[in-house]
Amino acid sequence: MKKISFRILSILLALMMVFVIIACKNEVQPEPDTKPDTGAAIKYYMPAGWAEKVTTPMWTIKDEGSVTVPDAILQGDMKTEVTNVTPGLKAALAQALATPGYFKDVKNVIVIISDGMGITHVRASEQWCGELIMTQLPYIGASTTLTREGIYTDSAAGGTALATGYKTTKLFASIDAEGNELKNMSELAREHGKLVGIVSNAEMEDATPAVYSVHNKNRSQGWTKMAEQQIVFGADLFMGNDYSGYSGYFNSGNELYQYTVDNKMKLYNSAAKVVDHFNDDIKMWALFSATANKFARFDTDNSKFPNLQQMTAYALSWLDAHDKTDQGFVVMIENTYTDHFGHGNTPLDGSANTYGIVKEVQSTDEAVAIALKYVLEHPDTALIVTADHETGATQLREGWETDFSMVKAPSGDHSTQPVPVFAIGKGTEALNSLSEADRAAGKKWYEAATYENALVGQVIGHLLGDSEFGGDVATDNSSKRSPKFEVTTTAEASSITYSLEMMGPIINNGNYIQFKIKPLSSSDKITVAVRPKNGDGTNDSVLINEVVFSSTDDITIAKDSKNNVTTPLMKAYNQAFVTGSGSMDGWYQVSVPAKTKGTKLVITLTSADSFPAGTTIGMDDLTVQYASTIGFIKFSSDNATASGACLVTD
Numbered sequence: 001m002k003k004i005s006f007r008i009l010s011i012l013l014a015l016m017m018v019f020v021i022i023a024c025k026n027e028v029q030p031e032p033d034t035k036p037d038t039g040a041a042i043k044y045y046m047p048a049g050w051a052e053k054v055t056t057p058m059w060t061i062k063d064e065g066s067v068t069v070p071d072a073i074l075q076g077d078m079k080t081e082v083t084n085v086t087p088g089l090k091a092a093l094a095q096a097l098a099t100p101g102y103f104k105d106v107k108n109v110i111v112i113i114s115d116g117m118g119i120t121h122v123r124a125s126e127q128w129c130g131e132l133i134m135t136q137l138p139y140i141g142a143s144t145t146l147t148r149e150g151i152y153t154d155s156a157a158g159g160t161a162l163a164t165g166y167k168t169t170k171l172f173a174s175i176d177a178e179g180n181e182l183k184n185m186s187e188l189a190r191e192h193g194k195l196v197g198i199v200s201n202a203e204m205e206d207a208t209p210a211v212y213s214v215h216n217k218n219r220s221q222g223w224t225k226m227a228e229q230q231i232v233f234g235a236d237l238f239m240g241n242d243y244s245g246y247s248g249y250f251n252s253g254n255e256l257y258q259y260t261v262d263n264k265m266k267l268y269n270s271a272a273k274v275v276d277h278f279n280d281d282i283k284m285w286a287l288f289s290a291t292a293n294k295f296a297r298f299d300t301d302n303s304k305f306p307n308l309q310q311m312t313a314y315a316l317s318w319l320d321a322h323d324k325t326d327q328g329f330v331v332m333i334e335n336t337y338t339d340h341f342g343h344g345n346t347p348l349d350g351s352a353n354t355y356g357i358v359k360e361v362q363s364t365d366e367a368v369a370i371a372l373k374y375v376l377e378h379p380d381t382a383l384i385v386t387a388d389h390e391t392g393a394t395q396l397r398e399g400w401e402t403d404f405s406m407v408k409a410p411s412g413d414h415s416t417q418p419v420p421v422f423a424i425g426k427g428t429e430a431l432n433s434l435s436e437a438d439r440a441a442g443k444k445w446y447e448a449a450t451y452e453n454a455l456v457g458q459v460i461g462h463l464l465g466d467s468e469f470g471g472d473v474a475t476d477n478s479s480k481r482s483p484k485f486e487v488t489t490t491a492e493a494s495s496i497t498y499s500l501e502m503m504g505p506i507i508n509n510g511n512y513i514q515f516k517i518k519p520l521s522s523s524d525k526i527t528v529a530v531r532p533k534n535g536d537g538t539n540d541s542v543l544i545n546e547v548v549f550s551s552t553d554d555i556t557i558a559k560d561s562k563n564n565v566t567t568p569l570m571k572a573y574n575q576a577f578v579t580g581s582g583s584m585d586g587w588y589q590v591s592v593p594a595k596t597k598g599t600k601l602v603i604t605l606t607s608a609d610s611f612p613a614g615t616t617i618g619m620d621d622l623t624v625q626y627a628s629t630i631g632f633i634k635f636s637s638d639n640a641t642a643s644g645a646c647l648v649t650d
Helices: 002-026 087-097 119-129 155-164 185-191 207-211 223-233 257-262 271-276 308-321 337-343 354-377 436-440 454-463
Strands: 108-114 139-144 195-203 237-241 265-268 283-288 329-335 381-386 419-424 450-452 485-488 493-502 512-519 525-531 555-558 587-593 600-611 616-626 629-632 635-637
Touching: 087 354, 108 155, 108 185, 108 308, 108 354, 108 454, 119 354, 119 419, 155 185, 155 207, 155 454, 185 195, 185 329, 185 454, 195 207, 195 308, 207 223, 207 329, 223 257, 237 308, 257 265, 308 329, 308 354, 329 354, 337 354, 354 381, 354 419, 381 454, 450 454
Parallel strands: 108 329, 108 381, 139 450, 195 237, 195 329, 237 283, 265 283
Antiparallel strands: 139 419, 381 419, 485 616, 493 600, 493 635, 512 587, 512 616, 525 555, 525 600, 616 629
């Protein structure tokens, strides 16, 4: 029995070792020979990035009054210590700050988000990696990142606050818990004729790029849906990861292909093509097929994919060169790997990936240095550096200044710790919460007072010309655009008709028109009919006798005595990803297939009894299903028999 027990114990120990090995392989680990010696600064070896034969385009000085900054270093060999945080750059920064009136009214806005980067991360990186340029920017603050409900956030809700100036619920991307679209800074920039760039070393469908390009009530509904919405949005420059997730849309067999053609979108996934087509008059999609663990990380020597500094330089160069109307640009640049390494930590101990975290802070700082070079050469540019949340609940335990192992991140998940805000440019002083008196009293940058992260979005709105951008989600309505299509009858009516026209891709045969409606009448039955534009089958200037939907597609919403929906094709809708948030009981989902292609349709609601004057009927989430998922499509409206707000107005 003892021998058997010993054999069983040996087998169990062997299995445990296998599990440990597998777990270690699946977890991001630092290089074994790169953990710093006690008291020694960590050198920075810039990733190789694109092949040497590829030269990343760089801007040239426009403003004669600009200071002279040193040339940018964009590529390393992982063996030679290099940095853009040089005495020359610091001298140029000091000269600009000492020159009265140097910074001009803002035309361009650069937002750099180091995903998951907390104040503790920056402090540790500053201590162990050497001087950072971000902490030397003139305006310094700190923001809290709680969601609207007061709990720890995710990148969707945290990013939404930065992009829209509003707090929201976890998982929601540029939309509030009631379903209101929140205008993001990309859309505001477009209203002012500016170019829009979205850059990330994460997959482009990920939460942070998403909040600057789509409106979605659940980032977890699938990346295909995010990708389709981004195609329809069509930023001027998309640069990042996941070429395979988008390549199908640029293929003639895809339903959205014609839309990419009409909007002059081109997709490239090699360094040579991205650079060779730099000057083309197109919307640039520069997406790469790198895997998550090998894309532009500080510890990656890969000449196939760009590093963060090269992406930053290329994006600023491209936007600068393509600003034909001199209206400026807005760009969001994300480093996802601060968050990536933070999530890889081992709970309780938390020492496995703290080295990766501080190195990615340093990598972010190198991108900040590239962006700062642009700001100093173009004083009409604002630069804001911050994070959507902290990852790891990082702790600087006793002795951390001389013993790196005392830098611990025991959570491996998001936390409620505040994140830093660094800024430069005219108007960004509104983000400063470290006063001159504080500085005179010896307070450090990490002792700045905290404010809500939505303030960052509101200040960006101000910089872009909207003094009421963002606000308190409960009381302020500025920048809210409700996707609900609510109309109120002006007189008693037997039916209410919505006349809708596509503003994006056309409806094709087999696509499903999907929407929710909320009938608010005394009737137990409402018939929903989706018909051609004219509603009677007569010729239409667009459809030309083609019928999008026939009367056989009529659907009846029936309810039982307990007010439960009994119609098989519909279901009650309760939007509540967080308990008690966004309840919308009484909405019913409709899904009907298109019979042929078209751009216009009529939706008629007919009641068993007449609709009394003053009856309000609402619609929401009007979408067209492409391929395997639902893509949000914008509509305009010309109501035939009712008055009210449009679903979405361009």
